[in-house]
Amino acid sequence: MTGDVTRALRLGTAAVVAVGLVLALVAARDDPVELLFYFTVQVDLAYLVVLLAGGGDRLRTALTVYLVGTAVVFVLVLANPWSRYAMVANADARGTISDAANLLLHVVAPPLAAAHWLSRRPRVALRPAYALGLLGYPLVWLTVILVRGALGGAEDRYLYPFLDVPRLGYPTVALNAVLFAASLLVIALTAVHLTRRHGR
Numbered sequence: 001m002t003g004d005v006t007r008a009l010r011l012g013t014a015a016v017v018a019v020g021l022v023l024a025l026v027a028a029r030d031d032p033v034e035l036l037f038y039f040t041v042q043v044d045l046a047y048l049v050v051l052l053a054g055g056g057d058r059l060r061t062a063l064t065v066y067l068v069g070t071a072v073v074f075v076l077v078l079a080n081p082w083s084r085y086a087m088v089a090n091a092d093a094r095g096t097i098s099d100a101a102n103l104l105l106h107v108v109a110p111p112l113a114a115a116h117w118l119s120r121r122p123r124v125a126l127r128p129a130y131a132l133g134l135l136g137y138p139l140v141w142l143t144v145i146l147v148r149g150a151l152g153g154a155e156d157r158y159l160y161p162f163l164d165v166p167r168l169g170y171p172t173v174a175l176n177a178v179l180f181a182a183s184l185l186v187i188a189l190t191a192v193h194l195t196r197r198h199g200r
Contacts, residue, residue: 009116014051016112017044020104027098037148038159039141040070044105047113057122062134064117065191069184071110074102077162085161118194125196131188135181142177 021044028035035041047063049055055063078087079102142163149158149165158164162176 006116006119009112009119010051013109013112013116014048016104016109017048017051020101020109021045021048023097023101024105027095027101037145039066039138040074040105042141043067043070044109057124058126058130060117060120061122061126061130061191061195062137064113065134065184065188066138067110067113068187069180071106072183072187073180074106078160079106087161117191122195126192128189128192131185131192134188135185138181138184146173 021041024035024041025032043063043066047067050060050063077083077085080086145159145163146165149163162168162180163173165173168176
């Protein structure tokens with residue numbers, strides 16, 4: 001792609017992410033600190049910084065993989081009315097502003113990020129070991145959420161219904177974590193494959 005298209009994708013994606021984050025903050029104005037524990041918010045904040053300030057290919061690839069992963073989970077699990085973990089049935093998780101934030105951060109931003117990454121793929125081919133290493137941050141995040149949930153007293157302290165230990169139990173939560181890790185690994189390996197093809 002030309003430099004103009006890449007630049008337009010970068011600025012457009014940054015605008016979408018920034019507006020989505022602002023809307024999410026407005027929706028969570030009663031407890032804005034809680035918002036920072038969400039995986040999507042952490043990734044989008046980091047990605048916005050990279051878009052505006054720059055970042056290496058490996059970091060940019062990692063954040064793009066995470067963004068696409070959040071889109072898959074949101075569309076297939078959280079926003080799917082036939083999913084047992086659908087949040088659409090949770091009145092506390094809905095509202096015009098919250099819905100708009102979720103749409104921008106989970107549905108609009110990830111494909112834009114993927115398009116921007118494709119327009120500026122890493123020049124050096126990545127190895128499969130890199131894809132496996134991308135599971136490190138989600139694992140740390142999951143550990144923090146589970147420990148926080150075990151120590152906390154709020155009903156929604158686990159943030160996501162598929163991590164709700166009191167309702168599901170640790171075996172089911174562990175199975176969910178493995179399934180999500182596997183889907184993230186597939187996305188990461190796809191990115192690695194695309195860099196190897198690009199490098200030829």
